[in-house]
Amino acid sequence: MRLFRSTLSLISLFAAACCAPAGVIAADAATQNTAQSAVQNAAGSTADNPHANPAEAQAAAEEMTPSSLAGKKPYAGPNPHSALTPEQHITVALRHRTEGRLAQAMDTLDRAIAEFSEDPDLLGVRGSFYLEQGSLTPALADLEKAVRLRPDDASLRVNRSQVYRRFNRPQEALADINKAVELQPDLVAARFNRGVMLYTDGNYQEALADFEHCIAADPHSAGPYLNRGITRDALGDRPGAVEDLTRFLELAKNPAWKERAQQLLDAWNKPEQAGESAAKENS
Template sequence: MPRHLSVLLFALALTPLIGGCKPTKAERAAAPPPAAAETDAAPAPPPALPPGAKAGPLDLSQIGPHDEAYAHESLSPDEWASVALMYQSKGRFGEALATLDQAIARHPENAHLYAVRGALWLQLEEYAKALADLERSLELAEDPGVRVNYAEALRRFDRKSDALASLDRALATNPDYLPALFNRGVLRFELGDEAGALADFDRAIAIDPAAAAPYFNRAAVRWALGQKEAAIADLDAFIERAPVGTWKETARDLRASWQEQLEAKR
């Protein structure tokens, strides 16, 4: 099995889902399932928000027309972010970014706004812009959710050691923070630290036994370590918990392949 697990960012209202493309057969043995991919056409999740932020659509009819005075002028930073998220949820990314640009012009020291714009850049695969915004957000206020997104931006530039340090810092703030724990397990596996990856996925499963994705990744680590039967058991646990969709079928196909290999060696 290749030493690769595509990074999965939990859809917990803190981190954006990266990717979403249907995997090739060659990738299926190693890549984890997107957490929000209940169907093959799952909608893109919202950008990141720091803990405590209230994301969601804002009724623009309560704001008024976009005249020369610009109707958002009196909004708080959180309200600006909500407007941007409403545009993003409708796929109107240009308007989401324009809203965030205007918000940051009015509130240039607000970490939240940089975090949201950075996450949106990350979703749009504009990694240099994402890195700059997320770095600025962290300069203004430390936050484990932003740390996870910052780590993903670093990983996109193959700065895996720096990404790992960012996730370590997030977990120093909150040792049970699932997105950081999960993604650190992925990075550790990519860097050849199977024992560390296994420990992170073990911990993720202990924190939330109902979450499907950690079982898939732990299965991949266990298979690489030669723990064949345990790996198959983890795939069974994933299949039991995962929603109907591409990755459930991927896991079933993978399980059949592994079972066939295991029986051939007996």
């Protein structure tokens, strides 16, 4: 079964920002956010870190965030958030992004990286924001530097893999995603995206294994059910595919994706319904 470019295709999970590489439609509801992961990673979990809890890091950042950065009054001054730590800069940037102030989010990260130029979390988050906006060249620059600084970070490799895919560098994309799976076998974004790549290459059985691993790791995430359903159909398991799409419709929040999945499910059910009608007419 070919990917549906105009109706429905495999969802591609991003560790950071949701965007759609060629031939793959991304879904917000299925996205994991590496920027949030970066806050948690930067905050850490050691006893000597006063912001070991991400919620505490958020509160600390908010307490130290000047009102200009919190969107309470126009921006003023040369660098009012220079006292923040890298993880607090990230929290401020995420807050701007969540509230629709993308320009301020990027400005926060630019200023932070000017001060902490070797911080892989800052570089990784800014790279993910660039990726989200489709600015691939700066995204790749940030993510390549971040991976050099922290080569064993699976989420960074997932995001860099997506940039490589957008640049039509499939071997490098697959190498990154394989390394991400090796580093963090239960990272859904890594398994998910590798499954998409394997499916695209016609390796349906291997793709199925990755999607099944995603479901085992996070049974309440909608996206893996859709992709496993499409893969099962490609392998000739239409009943299993119908079951998976039905489960996807129960879990999914994105209305557009639910509509497209329902259309596909209806198309799958039509031959069966036609057969039942013919049988009744002949009885």
